[in-house]
Amino acid sequence: MNLKTLAVLFSAALTSGVAFAQTNQAAVVEDFKPSVLNQPGQEFPQVNSQGYAKFRIKAPQADSVRVSLGLGGKGGTRLTKSADGFFTGTTAGPMDEGFHYYRLTVDGGTFNDPGTLNYYGSTRWESGIEIPAHDQDFYALKNVPHGHVQQVLFRSKSTNTSRRALVYTPPGYEKNTKTKYPVLYLQHGWGEDENAWSNQGRANLIMDNMIAEGKIKPFIIVMAYGMTNNIRPGTPGGLRSFDIKPFQTVLLDELIPYIDTNFRTIANRNSRAMAGLSMGGFETHTITLNKPDVFAYYGLMSGGVYTPEEIIDKTKVKLIFLSAGSKENPDRVRKAAADLKAAGFNAVSYVSEGTAHEFQTWRRSLKELAPLLFKN
Template sequence: GWQRTSSTQRQSEFPKVNADGDYWFRFTAPATAKDVKLEFAFVEFPAQQDAQGNWNVIAKAPKAGYQIARWIVDGVKVPDPGLEFTYSNGWVSTIEIPSPQDSYYLMRDVPHGDVREHWFFSAIEGKWRRAYVYTPAEYDSRPDKKYPVLYLQHGAGENETEWTHTGFAAIIADNLIADGKIQPLIIVMNNDFVYRPGDNRGRLALADKWNENYEEMFFTEALPDIEAHYRIITDAEHRAMAGLSLGGMLTGTVGVRHSDMFSWLGIFSGGVVSEPALLRKDTVKLVFETCGSEEYPERIQQNAEQLRGLGFNASTYVSPGTAHEWQTWRRSLYHFLQLIFR
């Protein structure tokens, strides 16, 4: 039989899924619609109209994990109103496809930490900024204990909410802590984008100026404010930086430039360390470069080999069967967390 998916809105009947892994999507388009398709994990499926005028698609999921699912009505992409909306290059309708081999991000009956909204004022931007801060389950009951910290950046299409809502960073950390695989830690998720008043927001994100804006905001405002409000061990050995895509590029530039402050660096689908001469041998304990098998595994493996030749501990992870997508980055975080603060 058919059942609603875990991502189906509570007031919606569709999408549905059956025991064979077929997904049934239904959409009511305007009566004038001529051509209706479903875009599901970036694969297009033609829809069939039923006697009631609804458009239907029954299909297997092209990929597991977090996937965009939306309709294309006469060439116009529209969200599926039956699904949850997530921020990814704008608001899109998304569906979570189960992945049997990736149980580490499933909610379990273990002690759970908190994800806090932390607001601080940025004089650089002239406005209040928000960071999401994960604290481990024991944090409030251990008032005398200080913790290592991971500064975790999102990608170009996201914001500070995505590592929690889509990447399941808090659940991954909870499960690893409960299993004794990692020590309790704090995870700080800032917004990558920093605009001074008057900045052109168009393509600034890919410019050196944006990079410099973030660098100044992070080290003069965000990091001191976080360390003033949370019980954090403030040396390089207990401080890590990582990020996905654009956030990985930040780690590979800003993090590398300040490698006197970070012993652990993680670059997830964000290129490679292009200026290894800036890495500090006295502080850097790990450079961890990852990507999906459908991205550029040879490139990260070659770069890691180069870094090892220079005397650094560098390792790689290639996510099997994935591309530039959240399943790659969930897996990358899962592995990175088990390598740091050791």
Template sequence: MTTTLFRRFVLAAGIVFCTWSATAQPPRGPFVISPQVHADKKVTFRYLAPSAKEVKLGGSQFGAAQLPMTKDTIGIWSITVGPIKPDIYPYSFTVDGVTVMDPANVSFFPNERFKASLVDIPGETPLIHSMKNVPHGSVTYEYYPSVEGSTGSVVVYTPPGYDQQQGKKYPVFYLISGTTDTEETFFKVGKTNLILDNLIADGKATPMIVVMPYGNPMARIAEQKKQAKPADIVGRDSEDAVTRAKLFETDIINNIIPYIEKNYRTINNRDSRAIGGFSRGGGQTLRTAFSNTDKFSWICCYSAYLSPQEMDSRYKNLIDNPTQTNKDFKLLWVSVGSEDFLYKSTVEFIDYLKAKNINHKSLITGGGHTWMNVKDYMAQTVPLLFK
């Protein structure tokens, strides 16, 4: 074959391949932009569903609970709401009665039960979780040998300079997310890495490692054994809740902490370990710290509590000797929103600590059981740690 004929053959083959590739691709609908955040803090949400009879926006945390959307001539449903107060919010669509995430949005809320997308409304000045022009740490996904032969997973934040300063060791903050959340939630929704980056850059926080574990090892065991996940806990004070918290405590004390201290440059003493959590993770925080006073000096409880009955029966040693307890814990923080469904029980826990002369810091804010509040609580407690 001559050179000219060969080139013609290659060109023809290329045309045939490109034609086949184009025709082999599935048909695509119109390009959809959603969410679209406007300069005035209003937001337009869009969803492509030409055959749907009804689409609603589910954004209750920014005042848009099940709002009907309008369909245009090509099948894109849309609605504009706001202005919305700057923050990060979950939302979803209900399409003919079925709740779905926004397929046009790559930002989502990691959770075992519900699936939601996230919309970030920026402030006129950068919020504490905003991406700023500061040195940034790293986020790593780790796998470790966990309870009952399972494999566990954690998300680990290391501060700016960790890889460069090979001789430096760091304190560790173990941070546990809420009921049905995953190990990714503090990272992807709570923006832990960006909050730490910003606080460290401002000189407000001690550089630290943050370890974000999965708080439901029983579900992970079931999943890896190809079994159905256990039902959600009924009753935060129930024996089932205590049993599951004990399994998590076993995991973090016997598996997670040793794994982190083997594989990261950590300062391995109680004064260099903090533990905190939200909702179920807050209850796990209290139970783990109160049962292992030799492991943690810093406790951060967000929107959670232990009942006076549990405190009296399980942690009598702490209550009967408040002087020693106050020496053991450099920080015991409890915070909750006034609209939180756990508000009453959390305030009762705060009053109990006060009556028993247990030193603590408490914060009551507005708002409910939301990650908007959690980011605020974390941003306020991180500067107090390891001082």
């Protein structure tokens, strides 16, 4: 994937806009409940059984409050002011299932909804809302053994910083002190950070549930911050000038050695996978091709494709997983996987039905990818 392809990829992400499901204009059912991502005790925003979202914002002296849904902030919902000083409104249509970022525009300024929890996306902490999905059981918090999510601070000589990463260790990791585990390095998308996969993606709960059901063998997941292409510290760099080298150095020369030293890993290529969503897929694609001896399992989730020609040594690749939402460009991942299969690769494509360039696509992608990993 070259920079032009990368630009197209993110251009798609940034303009995907309002995530309304395509449905008939049915009557809005008045069974709204608080979103599960609301702050404690907060009644709004609410979501109904059809996927409509209803907002209520207190701003007695304001003239205008708008809700922007979708990465690009296009469209959205203009709220109506009542005499009680609250602005209220409901989305024009049902929203796609799953997690969505949004923000408010209050008299021309950008703020978060004080009712909801915040999630880092688009290089800022955004408001979050969750539309209940028909398949939400696989990422629900259940009464099963739970793994831990650990914040580690590892030394990075290349950037002269102590860098934060999150590490999922599966249930039983503390007790099974003789067991060593394979590792999936799992990257967030542009504008997000190392919190995204566990906070927005619920990766730890997806793993806990699949392990409890016996669908996968336990493995470790490492989630690192991939926005290393900074103009200056703290300033996320532009996409068109994305340089993989700083992140590749942090990941391969600093983080992986830290993980292999501090966790009970099986420290070889066949027990190491890399996957990522969107920009994280770009990072995965580039780094796995640059360093074919490090990872044996590759996953791109709404993050481009591999072609047979760009992989030099076929024997070093155990799996290529390509996924996308049905509202993205699903035929591209299907065709790429078919081409890879025809060339003799173990390639799998997955399309998430009814979702776009958003986290529901990637939750489902992780659920599909996990059972395919570390089979050889």
